[in-house]
Amino acid sequence: MTMNNVETSIGSERGRGRPPKIRSSEVYGRAEHWRGVLAQVWDRLWPLLSNARSEGEVTNAFQDGASPYDSYFVPGLAALTLQVLRESTLPKRAQPLQRFLADSLAGVGVVTPRRSRDICAQERAKRASVNRILRYEFYVECSCGYCGRSKNHACPKCGAEILFPVSIGSFMS
Ligand SMILES: [Zn+2]
Known part of the structure; x- marks a missing residue:
């Protein structure tokens, strides 16, 4: 170069x-x-x-x-x-x-x-x-009735996945 x-x-x-x-x-x-x-x-x-x-x-x-x-x-x-x-x-x-x-x-x-x-x-x-975030979850309110922390970015009760906005989803994937 x-x-x-x-x-x-x-x-x-x-x-x-x-x-x-x-x-x-x-x-x-x-x-x-x-x-x-x-x-x-x-x-x-x-x-x-x-x-x-x-x-x-x-x-x-x-x-x-x-x-x-x-x-x-x-x-x-x-x-x-x-x-x-x-x-x-x-x-x-x-x-x-x-x-x-x-x-x-x-x-x-x-x-x-x-x-x-x-x-x-x-x-x-x-x-x-530097410490790094190894895993993150969200507090979710699902239509199945579950309220609480997500598991692997999905509802732990029924498995419904969190749908990220496209702009965030491409960044997070
Ligand atoms: Zn659910």
């Missing part, structure tokens, strides 16, 4: 303070996506990428080893990739390395690889700590 594709938030949106250059959720989302991509092509990609010593060789490695996903990474992020591969903290094992690469590159150079990894770690921690 090219730098032109990077979505950045508009300065005045947040009111005060220095606007973030890139959305954390966007960086994290891209990192997760790219981690999956890297895992999928890793056996082809890594033998080539681990021997790449220039931007051109990084580009070739992705084009030969990561197609059809190579354009996510090169040529736009070839220089950044080379920089990340030279970091002293580069993991050795495949899975941590895939995550390291994905997290580092997901900031697409708008932020440093280090900052990009920090953003991903923060977003990961945030998501892990």
Whole structure:
């Protein structure tokens, strides 16, 4: 991808303070996506990428080893990739390395690889700590006479289902 594709938030949106250059959720989302991509092509990609010593060789490695996903990474992020591969903290094992690469590159150079990894770690921690609604029911008054809590979004006595409005139904399904 090219730098032109990077979505950045508009300065005045947040009111005060220095606007973030890139959305954390966007960086994290891209990192997760790219981690999956890297895992999928890793056996082809890594033998080539681990021997790449220039931007051109990084580009070739992705084009030969990561197609059809190579354009996510090169040529736009070839220089950044080379920089990340030279970091002293580069993991050795495949899975941590895939995550390291994905997290580092997901900031697409708008932020440093280090900052990009920090953003991903923060977003990961945030998501892990947030409680989620696992199940929700409604108080219903059914024509069968039942009044009380629904069960699996239906009347527990006669089985009549709650009919959601179309706009909500498509969102909830
Ligand atoms: Zn009923």
